[in-house]
Amino acid sequence: MLKRIDPSQAELGMFIHKLEGPWLKHPFWRTKFVIDDPDTLSDLRDSEIDALIIDVSRGRDVAAHTPTWLASTTPSAPRARFAPKPVRPAPEPSAFNFRSTKPQTTAREFGHAAKIEERGRKIVTQVFIEARLGKSIKANAVEPIIEDIFASIQRNPHAFNGLMRCKQEAECVYRHALACSALMISLARQLKLSPAEIREAGQAGLLFDVGISLLPIDIAEYQDDFRSIPFDILREHTTLGQNFLNASGMSEATALVALHHHERNDGTGYPAGLIGGDIPLLSRMAAVCDAYDEFATKGTDAHPVDPGEVVQRMAQMADKFDPVVFDAFVQCIGVYPIGTFVELRSGLLAMVVDQDVADHSKPKVRTFFSLHLGERVRSEEIDLATSNGQDEIFGLADMSRFEPEDVRELRHRMMNAVMRAA
Structure with missing residues (x-):
């Protein structure tokens, strides 16, 4: 039996049969699935979906106080002989749900x-x-x-x-x-x-x-x-x-x-x-x-x-x-993709570690070498999109001064540093 409900009425254990509205308004590429974790539930409730079509024969039914305007999309039918699928317990607070689509840095x-x-x-x-x-x-x-x-x-x-x-x-x-x-x-x-x-x-x-x-x-x-x-x-x-x-x-x-x-x-x-x-x-x-x-x-x-x-x-x-x-x-990837080594107008060499959504020519970088001093410097993160023009990308960095293995290790180490700082 199918029912049309408002996204705010979504609950864990419901089986989604269809998502009504333009697909660009929601983060889900599947249209039939069980709401089996809190993050998916939150994403559904916060989305701009017009309505949800749930199948109560395959999952949890909506609460009894459903408004009349959200009536069933099918003629009344006997209740399914099979009990709804059990609701999975919510994950521990420390666990991360890898199917969640909540934005992350x-x-x-x-x-x-x-x-x-x-x-x-x-x-x-x-x-x-x-x-x-x-x-x-x-x-x-x-x-x-x-x-x-x-x-x-x-x-x-x-x-x-x-x-x-x-x-x-x-x-x-x-x-x-x-x-x-x-x-x-x-x-x-x-x-x-x-x-x-x-x-x-x-x-x-x-x-x-x-x-x-x-x-x-x-x-x-x-x-x-x-x-x-x-x-x-x-x-x-x-x-x-x-x-x-x-x-x-x-x-x-x-x-x-x-x-x-x-x-x-x-x-x-x-x-x-x-x-x-x-x-x-x-x-x-x-x-x-x-x-x-x-x-x-x-x-x-x-x-x-x-x-x-x-x-x-x-x-x-x-x-x-x-x-x-x-x-x-x-x-998608930017003019200077993550992992790109660039030379800044200030004479510093840096690696791109993040993109700016509005302007891919002004990514976030981490410095590691000074061309003026000819030596490595303490790594500093610079958001070129918010630096008010104090620094900018001059071009791709010439990394020939470094050994190939050192370049690979540098890229790997700097990425690990970004992950640890999160």
Whole structure:
């Protein structure tokens, strides 16, 4: 039996059948779920949803004093024979609900994102191993991590992606999958896709490289770095991935992303050499996210590539990517993404640790080196958006004075400092 209620009447244990009103007015990408924790309940009550449709045969009923204008949307029917699902106990006050969408500062969300990344890496690792063994993938095996990443990006749009840029991670394939899933979700939100399409984007980002695990090689021979695999072998991962996802019963859209995420807007990509609009939208999005993470993870020389440098490099490859998709991507991560080393007008070198929503050219940074003194300085956090012009970004920092390992360690250490200060 369905009932239409006001969001203020939502209670723990209710089963949401439908959310009435524009999807942009609420933070939920699922439309059918049980209200099983206080944070979700609070989010529902505080949202701008017009009304909730609850299914009292699958969850808790509304209180008896329901106003008459919120009458049932279905004819009266006998009460369900099955008792409502029991209400789960509220979590301990100290526990954090990773499905909550309540806004968090970037610094605080870094800690949550780190735990999500750890759990997600285990799931992705298992999925890729089972694929290698010829076992099919079930959608419900990856849905939990997609939900966690989605919720993290809802709480703060920059933290998860920023964390992935600053982690030192050896398991290249699995880290790449998590990073691309988060980037795809962020980009889908920026493009204002529907909740179902956002979910599809996150799933596609997580799985579009699954074909790598099916290549007739031992990736350990390439130091677990798929980018070192000879191209004539590597290119086969697109077709292998599509065939595998189709055989696993995954959606056609997800399988097509596996096939076409290396297509390029000018027709120079593979495997089909598609051009522009002939490339499915999710595949055009994946091409940008995949290229960004690959460029930012490893450079062509000994020095790691800075995220801000990657954005500039990709901007110079304008003919390779859908211009609308790429512009939306830059809006997501910023002109100077988290983890970018910049030179300030004051002669200080700093790392970007947060974004300003109104102006991505004025992020929050942490200083670490003085060009005038030629030595490291005590780290200080500067919010360039509120510094009243006392300092500003002069350009990307030249980090060649530092050893590559020192740069990686510096980025990792400064991010940990931000997390501890939260």
